[in-house]
Amino acid sequence: MKINGSPTYVKMVKGLIDHQKKSFEGTLKSNNKLFKEKSIEQSPEMQQMRRLLEDKKKAVEKLATDQTAKKIARGEMITEDEREKLRATDPEKLRKAEEANEKRASVSRRLANAKTKTEVQAIIAGEKSMALMIYDKGDQVLGELYLEAVGKAEVDYYQGKKSEPTAIRDTDDVKRERLFDMRL
Template identity: 90%
Template sequence: MKINGSPTYVKMVKGLIDHQKRSFEGTLKPNNKLFKESSVELPPEIQQMRRLLEDKKKALEKLETDQTAKKIARGEMITEEEREKLRAIDPEKLRKADEANEKRASVSRRLANAKSKTEVAAIIAGEKSMALMIYDKGDQVLGELYLEAVGKAEVDYYQGKQSKPATIRGIDYAKRERLFDMRL
């Protein structure tokens, strides 16, 4: 999370975030000097700050789950802790990420079996258009994860089939037999 502003403001907001996090975890004892939460209503500025902190926390959790789901869709390694956190927060997104990972593996196999560059281009274009259609017509999360998976399969295919350098190696021109002797 990026917080813009003066260093004092940034420090204060980070302190409030840490304070809020510790109070959610139950490790912080309530400080009645700061806020008297008995029958006195909190000032609107403090209520607004709390709402903003809650919104930031939810946005941060959503960002973390999105990143973890995209890692799964690309076939990257994640920890069991990340997987369990995603399962606890959004099990449907985990299922879709696993489905996109299977799609990536399928597209990779089809690309490996392709006979020509045009066939490779057709496979990639077809899969990307299908992912965009899913994104537009139905499920944006699944469509986005499919795009990630197809993009990763495409990158892997082209990196695995890098062409060899055009230079000829292993020829020592000094020891090579000459066709013409130029001595007079």
């Protein structure tokens, strides 16, 4: 910073700036002593912050295990690390996810063997109602995983059916309506 003016004025302003710097550094040093004496670790605000961070960390871990379990229930591929992490944190959830995956495979086979659309709809409705009943009356984790599995089986069934034509086209020329008639 450049200060313009008489030498006395410049000297006075520099002295004032130096004095303010020293007093500011002095308050910092004295505040550090207060912090050490009071101990930041024991303050209730810091303890509350630590608890909040631990709660957030647990929530993130629970979300990761839920996502991994849902992947298993839907029959998606997961890494061995994800499986081991789920086994270490919640082996019961892993067992339920594998059970839901077996349910998905069973429902997929039943849907593949279904002959009519009403039969398909009845299978899907029955399985979803069973999953909701399990969710309401018993095990919410298993019910949620069953819903994931049945939903995936339903999506796979209908996506597989999209590639096939829904009705057979009539190729008989006699029944086909003619747009114009060319007679010579």
